Amino acid sequence: MIQSEPANNLFLKACRREEVDRTPVWFMRQAGRYLPEYRAIRAKADFLTLCKTPDLAAEVTVQPVDLIGVDAAIIFSDILVVPEAMGMQLVVEEGKGGPRFPSPVRSKSDIDKLSVQNACSSLGYVFDAIRLARKRLNNKVPLIGFAGAPWTIASYMVEGRNPRDFRHIKELIYSNPHEAHALLDKLSTVVTSYLSAQIEAGAQAIQIFDTWGGVLGQEEFEEFSLRYIHRIISSVKRNNAPIIVFCKNCGHSLEKIANSGADVVGLDWTTDIGKAREMVGSFVALQGNLDPTILFSTPERIESGVKTVLKKFGKGNGHIFNLGHGILPETPVENVKTFVNAVKKFSTAFH
């Protein structure tokens, strides 16, 4: 696919820390349940069917661009399609506490069984969805691809469900670090091919989500998570697509994350974006970092929250506005629009 710059290239420019006339904005889970138009489609198809039907996945991907006015789209999918493609049974039942793996990874033979070679070929529906979404976006805004960080995916695979105490995955790293590394190594290989193929299919940037990096001590984070993120970044065939790394609750390792080779570092709301810019802003762009729950408050409070983040980052380039974590499903749409419009309105003064 020819990589011509989209009509609205604020997001890509900000990733490269180039000059822009306002701060671009998108947000995690922007194609999601807070949108009535998304819920209308979900009424016709369950979550995994939606992920695996390129036409529908592309449709919900484009929704927030048209409806909310974000400056980038992110392909609708789930980080857990990767372990499914590696051979695990993935079950998503409505209202039953999120996706789960009925047979979690708990032994060396479970790890050995995981397929690496054929994983990407089972994920063709994602690449098809990317191609379709690119077509429908018509180069209006860029399209972001994504994958989970190996540590985060492994946490789900070993716990078997949305992890709470991380007892099993931690038991694995503490008792059998060699096996843990074998698992993370396999995941890194698949994620590398998967992200490269997403870029090949048309993703113009990619984000690596390490939702669970923050449950590790600092040394364990480096050994079991960041090391693999680093390896993926150095191997992904970029074709100029910038790479965003988002590790939740990992403010303690900001400098190391910024040195992973990422172009952009995503911040949750517990890191001060002003201090983060001082530390690493000379060599990476920063993405974030409004607390998503602020979107349950008043228009005035949302606007003042946006202004606070803008002021903390300060004047200049290399800032992509985002929430500090995924938007919550119950968020009122009007407040989401207030948020996006506030970024557009108030950020011009900082450029």
Add this chain to the structure above:
Amino acid sequence: MIQSEPANNLFLKACRREEVDRTPVWFMRQAGRYLPEYRAIRAKADFLTLCKTPDLAAEVTVQPVDLIGVDAAIIFSDILVVPEAMGMQLVVEEGKGGPRFPSPVRSKSDIDKLSVQNACSSLGYVFDAIRLARKRLNNKVPLIGFAGAPWTIASYMVEGRNPRDFRHIKELIYSNPHEAHALLDKLSTVVTSYLSAQIEAGAQAIQIFDTWGGVLGQEEFEEFSLRYIHRIISSVKRNNAPIIVFCKNCGHSLEKIANSGADVVGLDWTTDIGKAREMVGSFVALQGNLDPTILFSTPERIESGVKTVLKKFGKGNGHIFNLGHGILPETPVENVKTFVNAVKKFSTAFH
């Protein structure tokens, strides 16, 4: 009660950063389900009955001293007895996702209704349990009292259950900060009296648990959590009882926490205890910080984990060994003993 120093005064000395010949050790939730002897008592009484029956509460309080050999006891109770004493209905059902409040605090009138004046008089069973536990401990090791930080208690009261996304309490602080402060103010008043009365009844140190401080941005943490911890500390009638403050996932605000007036700062395992000592070790003692899930691994790994924490803190005084969070119920007792013995054995080299 006459405050004579216990026979084993390592813990109190370490709180005061005095010289000791080894590092004292206790751990959060040490009177708990991992112990068969605790489960035997729980088979006869449900959780709240156990909390409210001084004889039984005192019995499980003393168990880990005799069975595991910890250097301090902590009174068996729950942080949520405070809102119950303020008038809320508290329900704890076995295996149903933890304690909950069927009628959570959601409005100004809910806040207005909360009783402050009479709360402490409803908590007599805690003070009785403290008196009984002191008697049974016979001044062998000191007894720690505790309370939740106002922010953490308020999170449960407003969410109505173990909080996940903190949507309602965050909506309160962002939309109605004035009401949020009214709630936190009431809680601070009650917690202050409650802790003072625990000390009066015989608690020789107290710990304030801010389990949920880490879900706030840094400024919100200061405004809605730390400010109240600070106020409580300055008002508690100490009678020489040291105060420990434990704010989970708040490494970003370590210096501010250390300046709260606390004698000891508790650390979770995501903060490097060596760096923490450099920053604040000259004026507070530090408590922590082994990852509790390491207790699911091998004796060798547990010992090396203990040694790593000891080495990071380094030679000298002002360290109380603990886990970085509460012990998990499924933890094997043998591993807990390995952990405690490892601290006792390996820490002598650091004194």
